[in-house]
Amino acid sequence: MAAMVRLLEETDPIVEEVYRRKNEAEEARQLEYLSTVKIQAWYRGEKTRAYMSHLNKCALIIQRHWRGYLGRGLTRILVKNSVMIMKINFYNKKATYIQKMWRGYYVRKYVFNYYSRKRYLEALQIKNEIVRSELEEYAEMQEQERRRKAEKVEKERREVLARRNHYLISTEVIPGVFNSPFLPYPTDTEYLLRSVKPLLHEKKKKTDKPFDPTCRSYDLPKPKLLPPLPTKPQGPFREPEDVQNQRYKPFQPSLRVATSFTSLEEARKQMKNEEWVTRLNDNVFEPFSRRDSRYEPLLHTRSEYGHLPYGFRYFREEFPDRRVTQQWFPASAGNGGRITT
């Protein structure tokens, strides 16, 4: 019980306390309420923020993964391209190298071959020398030919001269000019004179050169004079009229000579002119123009009753009165009363 009394004593302060606390709480209620709200707000905010941040993080993760995926794909492409470029460059370099070697080779061998050019020039020099020597040989040969010809001409000239001066030869008694007695042996002119025949002086025939008016010949041929008039006595002369008739007899050409060359053409022309004047029918005959018209044979030949054998069996009527009867016929039928078939 003591506790109960104590407790009952304590109830009043407790009630007061309660009331005090309640008033305090009442006073602090707004504040507490606001604070609580604040705390709750903060807490909710935190929760939401935590959630948002969680969501953000998730989104980031997704995005990160996605971007990584994309980027990796892109990188793959880039890497592929760069690898390809590297490979191409590598191949290009190698191809350039090959082309370089080939072009150098080709140019050196085919376009400008130094050694073949050198050989060509050396060969050219040799060829030049050959040509030179050949030309010289040729020139020498020609020279020799000419010299030989000149010598021959000279020899002939001397021979002709010797033949003309053959009288200068020395005889048994009188030594000639070229055979001086003071010399041990005769000169070679003497020998030449002895070896040739003397020239016979033939009378030079006057050749009648035909007239040649070119600018080369300076001496003109003499013209032919008229023949001299005859002096011997002439015989008995015919009458001048006879002579004139004979001399100026008219020309009697043969038929062939008298027809002109163009007689055929003229005759044709004349025929044509006659046709032109006299012809009435101008229709030109066109052969084969009646092809489509049927052939109409003569009754004479095609009739089934035959035809008169006159004309191919016999050509002469032997009995001209065969078809003429002596029977009288009345005059009104015509034909003068005779019956003919």
Added chain:
Amino acid sequence: MSQRQVLQVFEQYQKARTGFVQTVAELASRPQNIETLQNAGVMSLLRPLLLDIVPTIQQTAALALGRLANYNDDLAEAVVKGDILPQLVYSLAEQNRFYKKAAAFVLRAVAKHSPQLAQSVVDCGALDALVICLEEFDPGVKESAAWALGYIARHNAELAQAVVDAGAVPLLVLCIQEPELSLKRIAASALSDICKHSPELAQTVVDAGAIAHLAQMILNPDAKLKRQVFSALSQISKHSVDLAEMVVEAEIFPAVLTCLKDPDEYVKKNVATLIREIAKHTPELAQLIVNAGGVAAVVDYVGESKGNIRLPGIMMLGYIGRHTPEHAKAVAVANVLPKLLQCYLRADASEDLQTKSKKALKNILQKCVHLPALEPLLHDAPPNILKHVVGQFSKVLPHDSKARRLFVTSAGLKKIQEIKAEPGSALAEYINTINNCYPEEIVKYYSPGYSDTLLERVEQYQPSK
């Protein structure tokens, strides 16, 4: 009898006429008489004799007129003014061959002096008559007609065209094939005169087939014929590349080179002209000539002939050397440069010769890197040529050690040191380049006066005891 006396009078007159006309013809053949004859009024006397009945008098009168007109152009003018030409042309068609020869001679004598006279000959219708004469059988008539046509065509292109339009060219080509030498000569000369004016005329002649016949006559022994043939071929080939190629296709090389050794100098000159005209067109043609050994032959020709005759040879070498460096090399290896230099330096060479040889030398030198050929020039050349020679050396020596050695042993380096060049000129630069190829001692050794300096040093040397 009176008849006889009458006939005698006529006979005397005829004798007098013949004597007159023959004496006049004979006098006209000497130049000193012609003035006197002209003053005596011979033209007006000869004119009626052209219409004489007796053919001998006609022919002699024509011959006398021809000789007179041949002498100088006043007389030829007088012949034209005296209206003689139409009569001659008319009777050209009708008379016998002697008269035709004489009449063609007169036409030729008139036409040769000047283009105006030739034009007046053409205006009389002489061309048709002359072409008809070309169809005759007698070779003398053909020769006179061809000669007259050649003289007419010589003056200018219009007259040559008129000759071609009259249809002369095929007949001239036929004349070339005739066996008579003089006819061949004249026909070749006429064709050459026609071709020289323009490419179309040359083409007409070529179309008539002239080249083959001309080419056949190259090896004919007669010198005058060869002159004309080569002159004709060179006139054809000078106009264009196609014509030159057609001439070459007639296989004239290498037969043509043998004619460079002909004793007649005009033949050689014409051959050199022909080769020159062919070489100047394209490098291929020049190459053909070089490969056939033409350069050596022409070089020999240039070396042996004198004066202006060798002008075509020098020009030909210049043309070949100008095409490409290979040609210049080919020319240089043929030992041509010393000869060209000689031509350039001769005291009696004409202006033309000097300019042409200088040009040829320059063209060849600028492309020539064949040093053994250049060395002889170092010793003899005048300064303006020397500059080019040294330039070529300076291009080659820095690269080729063997050539450097050769240069020293052949006393070329010595010569270079002796050249005095103005500092700053191209020559000095070239000399410097060459000197830089060699070590200093060698250059000093070869410089002039080095032996003297050495000897001075010897004098001044005190032997150390």
